Amino acid sequence: VHKQNLVALQKKLDELHPADVAYILESLPLNDRLLVWDLVKAERDGEILLEVSDAVRETLIASMDSEELFAAAENLDTDEIADLAPDLPHDVMQDLLQSLDAQNRAQLQSALGYPEGTVGALMDFDMVTIREDISLEVVLRYLRRVGELPDQTDKLFVIDRDKKLIGVLPLKRLLLHDPDVSVAAVMVDDPITLHADEEADQAAQAFERYDLVSAPVIDKDEQLIGRVTVDAVVDFIREESDSDMLSMAGFREEEDLFATVWKSVQNRWAWLAINLVTAFIASRVIGLFEGTIQQLVALAALMPIIAGIGGNSGNQTITMIVRALAFGQIHPGNARKLLLKEVGVSLLNGVVWGAVVGVFAYILYNNIALGFVMTGAMILNLLLAAVMGVMIPLLMHKMGRDPAVGSSVLITAITDSGGFFIFLGLATLFLL
Amino acid sequence: VHKQNLVALQKKLDELHPADVAYILESLPLNDRLLVWDLVKAERDGEILLEVSDAVRETLIASMDSEELFAAAENLDTDEIADLAPDLPHDVMQDLLQSLDAQNRAQLQSALGYPEGTVGALMDFDMVTIREDISLEVVLRYLRRVGELPDQTDKLFVIDRDKKLIGVLPLKRLLLHDPDVSVAAVMVDDPITLHADEEADQAAQAFERYDLVSAPVIDKDEQLIGRVTVDAVVDFIREESDSDMLSMAGFREEEDLFATVWKSVQNRWAWLAINLVTAFIASRVIGLFEGTIQQLVALAALMPIIAGIGGNSGNQTITMIVRALAFGQIHPGNARKLLLKEVGVSLLNGVVWGAVVGVFAYILYNNIALGFVMTGAMILNLLLAAVMGVMIPLLMHKMGRDPAVGSSVLITAITDSGGFFIFLGLATLFLL
Incomplete structure (x- = not known):
């Protein structure tokens, strides 16, 4: 690239929103x-680091020395520094902590204390607090004097002497009501509040249901400690669904599109290893019946059909149940009903598709008994898929594990090995 | 249930937010x-119908007669009626259109004109418009006189005589600036705008990147026709990721958890049918090699391993590419680079896992040539998976189709049939 072009590019970059620069990177x-x-520009490094994906952030941070990192981070808010913290070297974090005043240091330390996936990790500290005994006029004058209002502010937080949250004043009410009335007269005194150690997913559901723009976060003494804004929630929802998709496909973490081959292999090998183990097991199940296959080699060609359809049907059931669990829609009272429904669906599917594959087998191999074995195996494997598809996620949920992770691998392993066993077992009993 | 309990339940329901009632239903x-x-209560029916999922809404609407539906819908905003429209009977929609005044009828008709997935379908008409030549004081007085501000209003829209959007006035600026200055002096004159026929996904990305709460929607003459708010965007993002998950598992549409067996079967059969076809093809590929299997029955037990790992690896590649396409990160300039990377990853994986399965086969069957055939087949099938995993979504994207839909089925079909063909073909060549 020519030097001239670089200057033009630099100018262009300066005009772009940090999120757009992040996208380009x-x-x-x-x-x-x-x-x-x-x-x-160095002073924009911090805000851009916040916008890029985790995998890309790593590559950028690896190219910077401690001084550059310190300079990039020191312009950020404490909650933003906390977001970067996992990727920053230890000495840079120490320097940052020392450079902050007491209040900000306390904020940063509290933000660092909340694990990913909690409300505390989504929280920021940009809230405007007021007292209840002043008039709206005073609030308006106070805001004009300060001359700044944090982004995504749709309400002010009303606290008492002990920092306890006693209400919120939506900007809407501040604008629409007579300036002479007091805050206490127009504030909302039972606002929706969040707790810092709640799951972030709970907060996201609250924002979604009640169409919130911001919500106060309180501690167990009802003291106001921060707020969550809808932009943080939107980012959280996107990242969640993205990471669900990646983990379902077997990535350990998000992958930089241009990661090295070696890094990509590390990111993906665990899943392949697990599948190799389940494939070995399925292979040994077939191995048990080598004598049967030797006598009727058509079985080898037909057996993947039984296993494959079972896997698909089981994954449908499991997706349905995992989703209902995520929305909190399953309880002991309706679990039995759901199981019966799924068993019914797979019985019907088993009879219909079992008949289709049975006729297929009969036509190809001109062996009517083989057709019946196909049909029977299909029905049984779909039933197995339905029962396991309901029970696996429910059991995982009961044991306190995330039913979305790994249940698809498990059901496929069961319908593969189970399908081979059922089909070859029936064949051994009835065809030899 | 006793009558007494019903009264208590009714009272409880009246106190709940519509979204909470929807969740219970x-x-x-x-x-x-x-x-x-x-x-x-009948007057709450409309707002609750808006909150429930599509599948549940169908069951509720089916239980109501035309009069009840009309009564439920007539209290709603025009953009909300448009959201319900696909589920309402034709005569109810006609009655609703006739009951509206000219302006609202025009709004409803325009909202009905935008297909799902466009900005127009997310849009509402609750915007407050002002002129640029008045002072902030006048704006404040005007708002107080009207006494209402739509939810999620973080900015007012500044239009000229021809309804052309010339800027936006964030409430923040209205609050912080001297009431004597004019709107023109403090408004943002190059706001982010959306177009009604843009894809909703574009709007979602804009909200995410620029942390918007609301954004104006303009037509091709730059006239203001509506606005999009962040709560609609949050719902859209959730529904998108939910429907991605469901379609990946092979549901035709969202399914009511308590749907009848018959409805569920209809919702799921298409996917099973497609998979049956690909399974039949794979079965015929194996059928080609029945003579080979007859002579070396170990092949039947080992072949699912090659196919299975190929499918997993291919799905990883395809997920990566589909995701990058969704973020607009792939262009002709880097497609080749990505292909090379994926080929590199699968070569490395192929050598490592191929060696593992080769040793496994050798130990089990004490046949060193069989081990080498396993290793070779694994490497070749993973290469096939990588090349197809990159090419399938790119081709679908080029043909204007959504690469997320069906590409997973396709790659699995290819790695199954391809894996069987490669493995049994190599075995026929080198082992017999």
Whole structure:
């Protein structure tokens, strides 16, 4: 690239929103990415690091020395520093903590204390607090004097002397009511509140249901400690669904599109290893029946059909149940009803598709008994898939584990090995 | 249930937020659901119908007659009626259109014109518009006189005589600036705008990147026609990720947890049928090699391993590419680079896991040539998976189709049939 072009590019970058710069960085192969990163003004480094994906952030941070990292982070809010913290070297974090005043240091330390996936990790500290005994006029004058209002502020928080949250004042009410009335007269005194150690998913559901823009976070003494805003919730929802998709496909973590081959292999090998184990087991199940296959080699060609359809049907059931569990819609009272429904669905599917594969087998091999064995095996494997598809996620949920992770692998393993066993077992009993 | 309890339940329902009532309805089996639905006050029916999932909404609407539906819908905003429209009987929609005044009828007709998945379908008409030549004081007085501000209003829209959008006035600026200055002096004159026929996903990305609470929607003449708010975007994002998950598992549409067996079967059969076809093809591929299997029955037990790992690896690649396409991160310039990376990953995986399965086969069957055939087949099938995993979504994208739908089925079909063909083909060549 010519030097002239670099200057033009730099100017262009300066005009872009940090999120747009982040997007460009994510779309570039590593070498080009670091070239562009060098062109970004140092004082913007921090806000851009916040916007890029975790995998890309790692590559950018790896290219910076401690001083650059300190400079990038020191302009950020404490909750933002906390978001970067897992990727920052220990000495940079120490320097940052020392550079903060007492209040900010306390905030940063409290933000660092909340694990990912909690409300505390989504929280920021940009809240405007007021007292209940002043008039709206005073509030308006106070805001004009301060001259700044944090982004995504749709309400002010009303606290008492002990920092206890006693209500919220929506900007809407501040604007619409007579300036002479007091805050106490127009505030909402039973606002929706969040707790810092709640699951972030709970907060997301509250934002979704009640169409919130921001919500106060309180501790167990009802003291106001921060707020959550809808932009943090939107990012959280997107990341959640993205990471669900990645973990279902067997990635350990998010992968940089331009990661090295070696890094990608590390990110993906665990899943392949697990599947190898389940494939070995299925292979040994078939091994048990080698004598049967030797006598009727058609079985080898037909057996993947039984296993495959069972896997698909089981995955439908399990998706349904995992989803209902996530929405909190399953309880002991209706679990039996659901099981009966899924068994019914798979019986009907088993009879219909079992008949289709039975006729297929009969036509191909001109062996009517083989057709009946196919039909019977299909029905039994779909029943197995339905029962396991309901029970696996319910058991995982009961044991306090996330039923979304790994249940698809498990059901496929069961319908594969189970399908081979059922089909070859029936064949051994009835065809030899 | 006793009558007394019903009264208590009714009272409880009246106090709940519509979204909470919707949640309860979704968690109940059909009979109980309709019982509770009857207890809900008629004037709340409309807002609750908006909150329930599509599948549950169908069951509720089926239990209502035309008059009840009309009464439920007539209290709603025009954009909300448009959301319900696909589920309402034709005569109810006609009556609703006739009951509206000219302006609202025009709004409803325009809202009905936008297909699902466009910005127009997310849009509402609750926007407050002002002129640029008045002072902030006048704006404040105007708002107080009207006495109402739509939910999720974080900005007012500034339009000229021709309804053309010339800027937005964030409430923040209205609050913080001297009331004597004019709107023109403090408004944002290059706001982020959306177009009604843009894809909703574009709007969602804009909200996410720029942390918006609301955004104006303009037509091709730059006239303001509506707005999109973050709560609609949050619902859209959730529904999108939910429907991705369901379609990946092979549901035709969202399924009511308590749907009848017959309805569930209809919702799921298409996927099973497609998989049956691909399974038949794979079965015929094996059928080609029955002579080979007859001579070396170990092949029957080992072949699912090759196919299974190929499918997993291919699905990893395809997920990566589909995701990058969704974020717009792939262009002709880097497609080749990505293909090379995926080929590299699968070569490395193929050598490592191929060696593992080769040793496994050798130990089990004490046949060193069989071990080498396993290793070779594994490497080749993983390469096939990588190449197809990159090419299938890119081709689907180029043909204007959604690469997320069906590409997983396709890659699994290819790695199954391909894996059987490669493994049994190599075995025929080198082992017999």
